[in-house]
Amino acid sequence: xxxxxxxxxxxxxxxxxxxxxxxxxxPFLWSVRRELWxxxxxYVAPLIAAGVFLxxxxxxxxxxxxxxxxxxSSAQARAAAAYAPPFFGDLVILGTALVVAVFYCLGxxxxxxxxxxxxxxxxxxVSDLTAVAAKAAIxxxxxxxxxxxxxxxxxxxxxxxxxAVLSTAGLTPQAAMQLPVLDQLGMLxxxxxxxxxxxxxxxxxxxxxxxxxxxAPFLWAFGLPIAATIFENVAFGTSVxxxxxxxxxxxxxxxxFNTTHGGPGTITMPQIDLIGFFGNPGLWIxxxxxxxxxxxCVWLRxxxxxx
Amino acid sequence: xxxxxxxxxxxxxxxxVALDGVDITVGEGRILGLIGPNGAGKxxxxxxxxxxxxxxxxxxxxxxxxxxxxxxxxxxxxxxxxVAVLPRWMRVSQALDYVAGVxxxxxxxxxxxxxxRTDIRMTSKVRELSKGMVTQLHLALVMAIDARLLxxxxxxxxxxxxxxxxxxxxxxxxxFDHTRTIxxxxxxxxxxxxxxxxxxxxxxxxxxxxxxxxTFEGRYVELLTNPERLAEARAFGPIxxxxxxxxxxxxxxxxxxxHLAPLGEVRTPSIADLFVALIGGAGAAGTxxxxx
Numbered sequence: 323x324x325x326x327x328x329x330x331x332x333x334x335x336x337x338x339x340x341x342x343x344x345x346x347x348x349p350f351l352w353s354v355r356r357e358l359w360x361x362x363x364x365y366v367a368p369l370i371a372a373g374v375f376l377x378x379x380x381x382x383x384x385x386x387x388x389x390x391x392x393x394x395s396s397a398q399a400r401a402a403a404a405y406a407p408p409f410f411g412d413l414v415i416l417g418t419a420l421v422v423a424v425f426y427c428l429g430x431x432x433x434x435x436x437x438x439x440x441x442x443x444x445x446x447x448v449s450d451l452t453a454v455a456a457k458a459a460i461x462x463x464x465x466x467x468x469x470x471x472x473x474x475x476x477x478x479x480x481x482x483x484x485x486a487v488l489s490t491a492g493l494t495p496q497a498a499m500q501l502p503v504l505d506q507l508g509m510l511x512x513x514x515x516x517x518x519x520x521x522x523x524x525x526x527x528x529x530x531x532x533x534x535x536x537x538a539p540f541l542w543a544f545g546l547p548i549a550a551t552i553f554e555n556v557a558f559g560t561s562v563x564x565x566x567x568x569x570x571x572x573x574x575x576x577x578x579f580n581t582t583h584g585g586p587g588t589i590t591m592p593q594i595d596l597i598g599f600f601g602n603p604g605l606w607i608x609x610x611x612x613x614x615x616x617x618x619c620v621w622l623r624x625x626x627x628x629x
Numbered sequence: 630x631x632x633x634x635x636x637x638x639x640x641x642x643x644x645x646v647a648l649d650g651v652d653i654t655v656g657e658g659r660i661l662g663l664i665g666p667n668g669a670g671k672x673x674x675x676x677x678x679x680x681x682x683x684x685x686x687x688x689x690x691x692x693x694x695x696x697x698x699x700x701x702x703x704x705x706x707x708x709x710x711x712v713a714v715l716p717r718w719m720r721v722s723q724a725l726d727y728v729a730g731v732x733x734x735x736x737x738x739x740x741x742x743x744x745x746r747t748d749i750r751m752t753s754k755v756r757e758l759s760k761g762m763v764t765q766l767h768l769a770l771v772m773a774i775d776a777r778l779l780x781x782x783x784x785x786x787x788x789x790x791x792x793x794x795x796x797x798x799x800x801x802x803x804x805f806d807h808t809r810t811i812x813x814x815x816x817x818x819x820x821x822x823x824x825x826x827x828x829x830x831x832x833x834x835x836x837x838x839x840x841x842x843x844t845f846e847g848r849y850v851e852l853l854t855n856p857e858r859l860a861e862a863r864a865f866g867p868i869x870x871x872x873x874x875x876x877x878x879x880x881x882x883x884x885x886x887x888h889l890a891p892l893g894e895v896r897t898p899s900i901a902d903l904f905v906a907l908i909g910g911a912g913a914a915g916t917x918x919x920x921x
Contacts, residue, residue: 345734439716444681449699
């Protein structure tokens with residue numbers, strides 16, 4: 323009985339809520355959607371990258387087919403035709419997504435001020451926190467998922483091409499079925515996830531520069547780290563700062579995978595270095611920095627006078 | 630309850646004081662014209678009311694602090710900042726989708742009905758629309774929101790006379806219902822004179838005039854007189870004088886019409902005339918005959 327008592331109290335409140343709000347709204351969801359309307363490159367660019375890669379695969383399949391027929395070892399053929407290209411394809415798609423993310427971040431909070439449309443966005447009941455969160459969600463959630471899905475579909479298509487090539491080469495399609503598809507899938511998800519976490523502070527920095535700089539956010543975003551690197555190098559003869567930035571931009575895969583052993587050009591499942599990645603204080607410091615930079619974005623978007 | 634209540638509202642930019650301790654009270658159901666020269670502080674005052682800029686002093690809009698509660702306040706407040714702020718890449722249908730997705734009081738059917746009366750197509754992008762059509766689109770969005778306060782900052786800037794007329798007609802006929810409050814700033818003063826219920830002049834960050842239109846009409850009188858009666862007319866202490874085809878137009882503050890009627894043609898001045906009298910010229914306010 324005592325447990326049931328609070329329920330009648332709660333009922334009028336839940337009934338009153340829809341009366342106060344005429345319609346249910348989802349500011350965050352729609353803010354993300356509007357980013358996709360404005361920046362179609364978020365999905366178009368990775369699709370084009372995948373298309374170029376697949377077209378290359380098709381052309382090479384015509385070339386590789388006859389060549390495979392003369393190959394002695396089907397194992398070699400599998401490695402050459404089936405395994406390495408999807409990995410390269412992943413790099414192409416994820417690399418494209420990375421470039422898109424950088425340019426997106428630089429413009430996301432900058433362009434709305436430049437074209438004064440911020441006055442329209444701010445005339446709607448969407449808080450600065452929601453707006454910045456939606457914009458941060460693009461490089462941190464939307465682009466990784468989009469590029470992951472595109473990469474997976476690319477894998478499937480490459481797999482189909484490979485099977486076709488192998489069977490026309492007289493090799494059994496079963497050989498293709500033995501390909502480590504699940505391994506590839508797992509590694510791809512892990513790779514995208516860790517790279518995104520590793521790059522989070524960089525994205526937050528680009529967003530912050532976008533809202534802070536009155537013009538040329540690209541120059542500020544890259545110019546300041548480069549200036550700091552040059553200054554340190556000239557003044558102290560060291561390159562700690564430079565290496566720090568470089569590692570943050572390019573070192574994601576090295577952090578996530580144990581690259582000291584394993585073949586060049588490919589990464590395999592046993593190289594996944596979960597403890598090394600999540601045990602790295604650099605990752606957590608980076609995430610804290612990212613959160614602080616994003617808080618700065620919210621603050622600046624609010625305090626900067628319109629236009 | 631007052632819709633807007635400001636006490637000692639102050640805003641300072643680096644060197645300039647944009648608002649110098651302003652008191653504003655706007656009751657519900659009023660249509661206030663905020664008139665002032667460029668850089669007078671109009672937009673700053675509106676930005677403060679809309680929660681777009683930080684300020685000193687006390688300010689309550691619909692019972693809320695606009696600076697700390699902007700997103701909540703925007704459920705009850707709409708504003709059209711100027712014609713060029715709708716994102717140019719957006720499609721008309723996307724604008725409707727988005728506002729419907731984030732605004733609890735947006736009536737999509739109403740906006741669509743309004744747009745159906747215009748030449749705007751759902752598939753058009755904002756950048757493909759003319760300036761007048763962008764304003765119509767913005768007005769369609771705003772009028773479909775059941776808001777309590779509508780702020781218009783130079784809403785008809787750069788529009789031709791047909792669109793301007795249409796804009797205010799639509800606003801009055803389809804939107805204003807005597808419970809909503811409207812604040813409008815504009816340089817086209819003559820076009821809003823007959824829709825306003827209240828008038829406020831602002832200059833150099835200070836309120837120069839704050840009165841209802843009834844007070845305005847009762848208090849200010851304009852007299853067009855011949856040179857031979859000019860001296861008699863001047864005895865009543867005009868606040869402004871100007872020549873017109875060899876006759877003189879004098880503006881009086883608080884002089885009864887029956888005293889002036891024998892001296893020439895008596896009429897209610899336009900807001901523009903009063904604006905020139907009070908603000909035009911260096912400190913002309915309250916100094917009779919300073920401008921000739």
